[in-house]
Amino acid sequence: xxxxxxxPRNRITKTGKRIMLECSQTxxxxxxxxxxxxxxxxxxxxxxxxxxxxxxxxxxxxxYSVSRQAQAKFSLSLESAIPNQTALxxxxxxxxxxxxxxxxxxxxxxxx
Amino acid sequence: QKxxxxxxxxxxxxxxxxxxxxxxxxxxxxxxxxxxRQYSGxxxxxxxxxxxxxxxxxxxFTAQLNKASQYVSLLIRDSQPSDSATYLCAVTGSxxxxxxxxxxxxxxxxxx
Numbered sequence: 001x002x003x004x005x006x007x008p009r010n011r012i013t014k015t016g017k018r019i020m021l022e023c024s025q026t027x028x029x030x031x032x033x034x035x036x037x038x039x040x041x042x043x044x045x046x047x048x049x050x051x052x053x054x055x056x057x058x059x060x061x062x063x064y065s066v067s068r069q070a071q072a073k074f075s076l077s078l079e080s081a082i083p084n085q086t087a088l089x090x091x092x093x094x095x096x097x098x099x100x101x102x103x104x105x106x107x108x109x110x111x112x
Numbered sequence: 113q114k115x116x117x118x119x120x121x122x123x124x125x126x127x128x129x130x131x132x133x134x135x136x137x138x139x140x141x142x143x144x145x146x147x148x149r150q151y152s153g154x155x156x157x158x159x160x161x162x163x164x165x166x167x168x169x170x171x172x173f174t175a176q177l178n179k180a181s182q183y184v185s186l187l188i189r190d191s192q193p194s195d196s197a198t199y200l201c202a203v204t205g206s207x208x209x210x211x212x213x214x215x216x217x218x219x220x221x222x223x224x
Binding site: 040043045090099101102103104106 | 144146154155156157158161200202204210211212214215216217
């Protein structure tokens with residue numbers, strides 16, 4: 001069984017639509033992250049959360065919002081999708097006080 | 113100057129040779145250093161981490177850290193075609209949050 005799961009794995013949507021990407025983990029980790037990966041730009045942090053009541057913006061949070069529904073669940077929303085949000089999105093987790101991150105399988109999002 | 117720099121490659125080595133992957137970082141206060149392997153279309157997988165100057169060995173992998181030179185490397189001995197992937201260097205910053213910054217990765221090709 002996968003420790004970190006993401007749904008959906010692939011999504012094609014249109015400009016202006018609201019999209020939610022979901023992440024669940026069974027590792028018991030407190031820390032959860034959302035990244036996007038673009039060719040040539042590497043992994044860039046969107047939001048991170050160190051516990052249910054702690055949510056912080058990363059380097060590219062504009063146009064995104066998140067919700068930490070439980071220790072094991074962290075969702076990323078695109079309120080009004082635009083084409084330059086087309087990317088590969090990864091959720092990651094880490095244990096308390098550590099930075100060793102474990103990644104989910106990713107969601108490939110295409111905004112037309 | 114980028115916070116974490118890697119040569120994008122591709123780095124081509126023959127099967128059985130030693131592959132040497134290099135990474136430099138700009139934050140002199142960085143404390144933790146990670147190497148991730150990412151196969152095409154897959155998520156990053158943590159393969160090594162190192163916190164202290166010197167070498168750390170795990171199987172065919174050796175991570176080397178030189179904080180004075182702000183340099184971290186990954187050596188892969190007896191390279192196999194299955195090692196062909198992109199290798200991401202990640203470094204934590206010196207701030208309170210210890211943000212993890214990823215390099216853009218070096219693509220390794222092991223030629224049979």
